[in-house]
Amino acid sequence: MxxxxxxxxxxxxxxxxxxxxxxxxxxxxxxxxxxxxxxxxxxxxxxxxxxxxxxxxxxxxxxxxxxxxxxxxxxxxxxxxxxxxxxxxxxxxxxxxxxxxxxxxxxxxxxxxxxxxxxxxxxxxxxxxxxxxxxxxxCRARDFPIFASLPSSNEILVWGTNKNYNLGTGNSEPTNTPQSVDFFRKEHISIENVALGAYHSLFLDKKGILYAVGHGEGGRLGNGVEHSLATPKKVKIPKKSYGERIICISASRKHSLLLTDNSAVFACGLNEDKQLGVRDAGDKLSVFREVITLRDLNVSGLVRVIARDFHSIAYSEQSIYIWGTNHGQMGIDVDVKTVPLPKQLKLPLKTNIDFVEGNNSATVVYTKETNILLYFNGKMRTIKPPNFEALKSISVVGGDIVKSGKGTATALKLLMLTQTNVIFLWYEMTQQFYRCNFSHIRISQIDKIFYKANQVFILSQGDVYKGKCQQVPVPTYMTKSDTQKHPSSTANIWSSCDQNRTEISKEHIRIELQRYASVDRAVDIFCDDDFTSFAVLQESHLKYFKLPNLTHEEYSFKKLYNEMDEFDTVHDVVFHVDSETYAAHKFIVFARAPGLRDILQSYEDEHIYLNFKLMTGKMFELMLKYIYTNQFPNEDDLDNIQHSLGPDCPTERVDICKLFLQFVEKFKIQNLANFLQSFIQKSPFYLPQLADKSKYRFSRLYHSEFPELYDVRIICGDDVVIPAHKCILVARLEYFNMMFTHTWAEQSTINLSTIPPEYMRPIVEFLYSSDVEHFRKQNFSETFLFNMIVYCDQFFIESLRKVCEMLILDKITIRKCGEFLDFACVYNCEILKLGCLEFICQNLARVWMCANPKR
Known part of the structure; x- marks a missing residue:
């Protein structure tokens, strides 16, 4: 080597x-x-x-x-x-x-x-x-174009203080580790949007259904009562038209807002500051009611609503509507304390809105002309973005008018993310931009960022980070108690005529980040205003996983047909036609040929004589062949019928087919009759060599049919007896075939006392029908399916075994995939094994973290 x-x-x-x-x-x-x-x-x-x-x-x-x-x-x-x-x-x-x-x-x-x-x-x-x-x-499957068209399916992870049940985990225990919300996980609900509040939270799923959880006092949850909810519960919305969908949700400490695709805004919760905007709302609303004023104003094209503690905002690309208590963020005189109904925010002419952000003290409008309009302290000013770059997002923090003049951390700050993934922090007290840099971590792309109380929460290419910002360096004169005496104080800043002046400081702000290792392939992030509750939507572990395809097995009794004769021990009827004999099985004949069933019921003996004029043994052979194998006759078969009829028979194939059809209809073999009629009507007449069977399938046989024909008893565990038809058992399993054709040919009882009846019944039913969907609808547990595979392995029931493997794969999760793989290797389950390996490859990082949680 x-x-x-x-x-x-x-x-x-x-x-x-x-x-x-x-x-x-x-x-x-x-x-x-x-x-x-x-x-x-x-x-x-x-x-x-x-x-x-x-x-x-x-x-x-x-x-x-x-x-x-x-x-x-x-x-x-x-x-x-x-x-x-x-x-x-x-x-x-x-x-x-x-x-x-x-x-x-x-x-x-x-x-x-x-x-x-x-x-x-x-x-x-x-x-x-x-x-x-x-x-x-x-595996980063989303990087491949082949997966781009897959529908998104999200899992939600939450963590935080959880003081008011606002995380929906079912308890009020705090957690620092992201964990799934059991309610959504068990119900297989894919969440699309989340609104986290200090006291309650809202969740919107892919189907447009709204869920609420948390502290319900004041009607925040919108479910008609004020009780708190520890787990999410559906909330009904009084939509105005069929098909109307919720497109945006928002939650503050006191109230909730919804926006539908018809530009209808709904509100509920406390109304102490008139933040609901609903006429005659009183002090609170416990159910969602529409903000009618917006409809009266013919407002359309709304894209988002924002709920803040004391006011609310709704905006489109052309206009902004605001209502609630005025703290200087509404662009009107601060002497106007309350705006009880939606009022349009005054914007410069020809302003096209890109997005709007705001907090309790300030409103920020970013325009498509790359201008930043800041409404603060009762005034509006324009700020040019740093380096005139286009922005992705803006976060608004601080701005408390009472405290901001004192040089504390409560001064207004705007965190801006540019399209080139550069972060700048604009500080009210210095009127400068500070570039932010990450320490020890290289992030080339930022998809979303939140900034609260000098902390950041970042989404970057599927990874989630949390970190702390360095404090903004403030000149010493700004920290003096009497700032009003200094010409650079905040009072002079806002009275300055040069309001478009923006400078980039030479000083940089360092951000220390730490990645959440347990979050993988995240698609969106959310946090509350206090930066104490967090949520992440990550791609479902099943998004790229596709169940293997089961090979379709033809539903017929071909093997039984080929092996039957009048000397075997399985048949229970013999047909005599035109001096020829044909062994058969009553159960199959009863189920597939009602006309023959009527004739059989008139005989007490197993020998049935069919003496009909012009009906030959070849005709009956073809009908019997179809009853067992679903095989349609072709033109060669018509020639054989013509030969069996002798010299006085019709010479044209179509006439022979019509004669054959008479007996098919007499025995009520409906699918075969329909097949022949469809070709008799065509000109010129012909029969295909290989017919399309998809249009003429027999219905499946079931165990409960024709109980009077049961001829064998299966004794299971607890001495439970399951009667059955011997012909079906012999046709479906080699185990029973060997049993009845050799050793126990004359026996009518099978002792399988080691198998519990709850397993034997599904096995017998599947042997009759091979109905995968019926078996799937039983919703068997994983333990049941594991045991069923063991029994299938014992009796060599390959088809049912493969179905069980598929159903187990349908229940695969991050925690269980290793257990499933071990079982597959022990019992040589190839479908289950390959499925588990594919699933693990697609979710290896999550599987590793689950197996090593401390790491």
Missing amino acids: ATAKISTFTPKNYEYDCTRKCRYVEHANRITAALTKRSIEDEYLGAYIAKTCANYTDIVDDLGRSAVHLAASVNRYAILEWLLNQGAIINSRDYESGSSALHRAIYYGCIDCAVLLLRYGASPELLDDDTRCALQNV
């Missing part, structure tokens, strides 16, 4: 011009460059590496990459194994991205090398500069 040849070159038997502690970068550059040459065979490449430097195992190039890094990246398995056997460092990280050899092996798809590294002790917990472990590179 290449490994044996490579291993002969060691520092002990070769004279180097450097030492074992060599750190000469040029040596490493030669080694890493050589490893990229795919045309060189392993033994020659190994010899070159070993001769280049005495420290060939650990020396790193100018990008911090060792020979182990490169061998793992380019799938040089033999080289990698040789280096590891020489004692190479396995968990070193490069300078380029902080990646270990395991990171690189998985990223470049070198699975054999990744397995080798893990076997030699590589750490899967090591994080790169993006705080990602190696296993998070295993």
Whole structure:
């Protein structure tokens, strides 16, 4: 092997011009460059590496990459194994991205090398500069266009103080670890939007159904009562038209707002500050009622509603409506204390709104002309974005008029995220922008960011981070008690005529971030105004998982038909037609040929004589063949019928077919009659060699049909007796076929006392019908399905076994996939095994975190 040849070159038997502690970068550059040459065979490449430097195992190039890094990246398995056997460092990280050899092996798809590294002790917990472990590179299915069209399906994770049951976990216990909401998980509800409040929360699912949870005092939940709810509950909305959907939800400490796609706004909760905007609402509303004033004003095109503690906002691309208590954020004189009904916010002419944000003290409007309109302290001013860049979002914090003049942290701040993923913080007291930088973590793209009380909550390419911002440096004169005497005080700032002045400070603000390792493939994030409750929507673990396709098995009794004769021990009726005999089974004939059933019931003996003029044995053979096998006759069969009729028969095939049809209709074999009629009506007449059976399928047979024909008894556990039809058991299972055709040919009782009746009944019913959907609708538990596979394995019931494997896969979760895989390996369940492996590959990071929660 290449490994044996490579291993002969060691520092002990070769004279180097450097030492074992060599750190000469040029040596490493030669080694890493050589490893990229795919045309060189392993033994020659190994010899070159070993001769280049005495420290060939650990020396790193100018990008911090060792020979182990490169061998793992380019799938040089033999080289990698040789280096590891020489004692190479396995968990070193490069300078380029902080990646270990395991990171690189998985990223470049070198699975054999990744397995080798893990076997030699590589750490899967090591994080790169993006705080990602190696296993998070295993599968990012959303990066592939083939999955772009898949419908989104989200799981919700929540954590926080949970003081008022606002997380919906069923209790008020705080948690620092993201956990799923059991109510939504068990009901398989996919959440689309979340509004977290300090006292209650709202959830909107993909179907547009609203759920509420938390402290219900004042009617915040909108469910008609003021009781608190520990778990989410559906809330009815008085929609005005069929198909109207909720598109936006918002919750404050005191009230809730909803917006539908018809621009209808609904409100409920406390109305102490007139924040509901509903006429005759009183002090509170316990059910959602529409804000009629907006409809009276012919408002249309609303895109969002914002609920704040003392006021509410609704806006479209052209206008903004605001109502509640005025703290200077409404763009009107501060002497106007209350606006009880929606009022349009005054905007500059020709303003096109991109988005609106606000808190209790200020309202910020970002326009499509890239201007920032700030409504604060009863005035409006325009701010130009930093470097005139377009913005993704703005967060509004602070602005308490009573405290902000004192130079405290309550002064107004605007956190701005640009389209180039740069964060700036605008500070009211200094009138400057401060650029924010992350410490020790590299984030190239920011999808969403929240900023509250010098803390940030960030969504970046499926990862979620939480961190703390450094305090904004404030000049010492601004911290003096008498700021009004200084010309740069806040009072002079807002009276300055140069309100468009924006400066970028030379000082930067550092943000210390920490990633939530237990969150994977996140699509949206939410938090409350106090920054104490958090929620994440992440892609469902089943989004990219597709159940394997079961091979369709034809529903027929072909094997039974081919093996039956008048001397076997299974048949219970013999037909005599045209001096020929045909063995058959009453149950199948009764179910599929009602006309023959009527004739059979008139006979007491098992020998039935069918003497009908012009009916030949060949005709009956073809009908019997169809009854058992669903096989339609073709033109060759018509020729055989013509031959059996003799010289006086019709000469045209169509006439022979019509004659045959008379007896088919007499025996009421309806599907076959329909098939023949469809071709008799065509001109020219013909019968296809291979007919389309999809239009003429027989209905399935069921165990409960024709109980008077039961001819065998199955004794199960607890001495429970299940009667059955011998022909079905023989047709479906080789176990019963051997039993009744050999040893127990004359027996009518089967002793299976080791099998409980709750398992035997479904087995017998499935043998009759092979009805997968009926079996699925029984909603059997996982334990039941596991035991059923064991019994199927005992009796070689392959078709039912595969169905059980599929149903188990349908119940797969992050916590259970390992257990399912163990079972599949023990009982050789190929479908279950492959499904589990695919599921684990698609969710490996989550499976790893579930198996190692402390890590």
